[in-house]
Amino acid sequence: xxxKLIKLFxxxxxxxxxxxxxxxxxxxxxxxxxxxxMNLVTAIESExxxxxxxxxxxxxxxxxxxxxxLKAKGAEL
Amino acid sequence: xxxxxDEKEAIKLWRRYSKDSSTLSLEHSYKIGLISTFTIDSxxxxxxxxxxxxxxxxxxxxVAPYNQVHQSCLDHLxxxxxxxxxxxxxxxxxxxxxxxxISSLAKAEEDLIAELDQLIDVFVHLxxxxxxxxVIYSPPYPYSSTEFYLGRLNNxxxxxxxxxxxxxxxxxxxxNVAGIQLADLNGILMESGYGAAHDVRKWYLYKQPYSxxxxxxxxRDLARRISALTQPSKKCLVLDCDNTLWGGVVGxxxxxxxxxxxxxxxxxxxxxxxxxxxxxNSGVLLAIASKNNExxxxxxxxxxxxxxxxxxxxxxxxxxxxxxxxxxxxxxxxxxIGLDSLVFIDDxxxxxxxxxxxxxxxxxxxxPEDESSILSEFxxxxxxxxxxxxxxxxxxxxxxxxxxxRGELRSFSSEKDFLASLQLKVSVFAAAEEHVSRVVxxxxxxNQFNLTTKRRTSDEVCQLIEDGDHQVFAMKATxxxxxYGLVGVAxxxxxxxxxxxxxxxxxxxxxxxxxxxxxxxxxxxxxxxxLGCIQLTGQYIESPKNTPAESFLTSHGFTEGxxxxxxxxxxxxxxxxxxxxxxxxxxxx
Numbered sequence: 001x002x003x004k005l006i007k008l009f010x011x012x013x014x015x016x017x018x019x020x021x022x023x024x025x026x027x028x029x030x031x032x033x034x035x036x037x038m039n040l041v042t043a044i045e046s047e048x049x050x051x052x053x054x055x056x057x058x059x060x061x062x063x064x065x066x067x068x069x070l071k072a073k074g075a076e077l
Numbered sequence: 078x079x080x081x082x083d084e085k086e087a088i089k090l091w092r093r094y095s096k097d098s099s100t101l102s103l104e105h106s107y108k109i110g111l112i113s114t115f116t117i118d119s120x121x122x123x124x125x126x127x128x129x130x131x132x133x134x135x136x137x138x139x140v141a142p143y144n145q146v147h148q149s150c151l152d153h154l155x156x157x158x159x160x161x162x163x164x165x166x167x168x169x170x171x172x173x174x175x176x177x178x179i180s181s182l183a184k185a186e187e188d189l190i191a192e193l194d195q196l197i198d199v200f201v202h203l204x205x206x207x208x209x210x211x212v213i214y215s216p217p218y219p220y221s222s223t224e225f226y227l228g229r230l231n232n233x234x235x236x237x238x239x240x241x242x243x244x245x246x247x248x249x250x251x252x253n254v255a256g257i258q259l260a261d262l263n264g265i266l267m268e269s270g271y272g273a274a275h276d277v278r279k280w281y282l283y284k285q286p287y288s289x290x291x292x293x294x295x296x297r298d299l300a301r302r303i304s305a306l307t308q309p310s311k312k313c314l315v316l317d318c319d320n321t322l323w324g325g326v327v328g329x330x331x332x333x334x335x336x337x338x339x340x341x342x343x344x345x346x347x348x349x350x351x352x353x354x355x356x357x358n359s360g361v362l363l364a365i366a367s368k369n370n371e372x373x374x375x376x377x378x379x380x381x382x383x384x385x386x387x388x389x390x391x392x393x394x395x396x397x398x399x400x401x402x403x404x405x406x407x408x409x410x411x412x413x414i415g416l417d418s419l420v421f422i423d424d425x426x427x428x429x430x431x432x433x434x435x436x437x438x439x440x441x442x443x444x445p446e447d448e449s450s451i452l453s454e455f456x457x458x459x460x461x462x463x464x465x466x467x468x469x470x471x472x473x474x475x476x477x478x479x480x481x482x483r484g485e486l487r488s489f490s491s492e493k494d495f496l497a498s499l500q501l502k503v504s505v506f507a508a509a510e511e512h513v514s515r516v517v518x519x520x521x522x523x524n525q526f527n528l529t530t531k532r533r534t535s536d537e538v539c540q541l542i543e544d545g546d547h548q549v550f551a552m553k554a555t556x557x558x559x560x561y562g563l564v565g566v567a568x569x570x571x572x573x574x575x576x577x578x579x580x581x582x583x584x585x586x587x588x589x590x591x592x593x594x595x596x597x598x599x600x601x602x603x604x605x606x607x608l609g610c611i612q613l614t615g616q617y618i619e620s621p622k623n624t625p626a627e628s629f630l631t632s633h634g635f636t637e638g639x640x641x642x643x644x645x646x647x648x649x650x651x652x653x654x655x656x657x658x659x660x661x662x663x664x665x666x
Binding site: 011027030033034035037038039041042046052053054057058 | 282
């Protein structure tokens with residue numbers, strides 16, 4: 001089964017989940033541009049019912065960092 | 078703002094649709110073009126979803142380049158890459174287009190009105206050159222500007238007054254233009270809750286000012302307008318009487334005992350009638366289907382002085398004890414309209430159920446138990462949207478002549494005139510240490526106008542500035558609306574004595590659509606000429622997103638050279654730069 005967070009990133013960025021891993025970031029995934037990032041914020045906030053600060057959003061520059069952040073917020077991954 | 082079920086459903090619909098339809102031909106889709114001064118891409122799933130919910134089966138949505146309202150209106154073909162757009166919707170904010178007047182109100186009004194005139198000219202130009210429908214959203218009340226902050230204890234009305242003046246000037250001017258539908262973005266934001274409609278984080282990071290809730294409301298509004306343009310409206314309302322047009326049962330309570338008047342619950346019925354009257358005035362036919370003694374019902378219509386609806390407003394009375402299905406069929410036949418253009422309103426769930434089962438084409442509305450929500454629930458069905466647009470279109474057709482005259486009189490209607498009016502000034506200079514952080518940011522963030530999309534680190538750029546084999550140029554730009562800051566980077570590499578290679582050339586999307594790229598290249602060439610360069614080579618390296626830069630080299634005099642990979646430009650054959658852009662160059666040692 002595909003990991004929940006990877007699946008969310010794949011859905012939002014419209015890429016195959018197999019193209020993503022923990023190290024995926026805007027530099028390695030061309031679809032993760034500013035629009036992609038904005039859509040990710042929307043999706044993460046509604047899926048995990050968290051509120052991201054502007055700095056949180058800026059710091060979330062890889063899937064691993066997003067996971068770390070969401071875990072700290074107590075989200076179920 | 079949290080999305081409701083309805084809004085979430087719209088987004089899901091769109092996601093499923095866009096997955097399925099990615100392989101379908103766009104040729105036969107219903108095409109909507111969005112022009113905006115802010116990032117509008119996040120509207121797409123909301124708008125698309127609401128369009129699908131409205132029964133528009135094959136929408137496709139395109140977005141014009143960011144913050145190029147003037148340019149996109151003056152040349153919609155270039156903005157959307159096709160002339161086959163069905164509807165163009167325009168979103169703009171005062172603070173995006175006219176920031177200098179918004180940050181200081183002193184003397185703003187006169188100047189702002191002059192600017193508005195120019196913008197209106199541009200809208201008129203679009204109307205005359207574009208065949209489809211146009212929806213222009215009026216600008217909303219400026220957000221996060223001190224002058225407009227309503228919580229000020231001191232002179233808080235100044236911003237409000239200016240806003241209302243601008244809004245009414247705009248609606249007056251545009252109401253004279255046939256075929257432009259003016260919509261109210263401020264009203265939508267107010268309905269969503271003005272504060273909750275904004276998302277400051279997304280504004281700072283992505284130039285996208287609105288919350289998901291507000292975007293859904295905007296999408297719903299535009300979808301309604303588009304659906305009203307494309308789908309036939311309902312034509313006739315078939316109304317029950319007791320507990321629908323008034324409270325109580327006339328056959329039992331008598332004309333004096335029924336509730337319609339100026340206190341609740343009578344007031345709720347009176348206001349519902351007033352809305353039906355408004356629909357009737359816009360062309361909707363009214364019919365009565367009531368199980369009653371005809372004389373009782375007619376007496377109420379003729380003698381009750383709180384009745385808004387009068388006998389003359391009703392095309393057909395079907396008041397008897399036979400089934401409502403029979404009445405409805407009779408009404409459709411007598412008025413010579415299809416059952417699918419009827420809307421049936423009744424308080425009795427059994428009647429509603431019977432009509433739904435036997436006449437599935439008829440839309441039914443059951444009066445809610447709480448009288449206070451009758452009107453709001455009924456409006457939510459949005460059944461008669463088509464009438465408003467048709468009527469507006471009719472009155473506006475008469476004004477077509479005026480518009481033609483206007484088009485002839487006003488001069489400001491070509492892209493060149495617009496660009497000249499901007500009074501763009503650029504300065505081109507060799508990047509120094511203090512520019513490195515912005516230069517690196519541009520190099521790594523710019524996707525669209527980026528000739529080679531080569532990314533570089535801060536250290537690498539510092540090194541290029543230091544070493545003698547490279548030149549790193551930057552461009553700053555200002556126009557009459559304000560300062561764009563550092564918005565262009567070019568890196569040149571020395572190949573042989575007099576030959577240089579254009580290794581990087583990129584511009585922030587903030588400055589695109591203003592011919593600044595031509596001015597930037599011109600400035601760079603001026604400097605290089607002084608350094609003794611006689612030939613420049615260059616190459617377009619395709620990326621998934623840099624089509625805006627595709628023809629840059631060839632349209633600026635570069636031609637195929639001996640080395641087939643690279644294009645060449647002899648500086649003696651360089652093309653000129655637009656005379657309306659002022660270029661300052663700083664000498665390089």
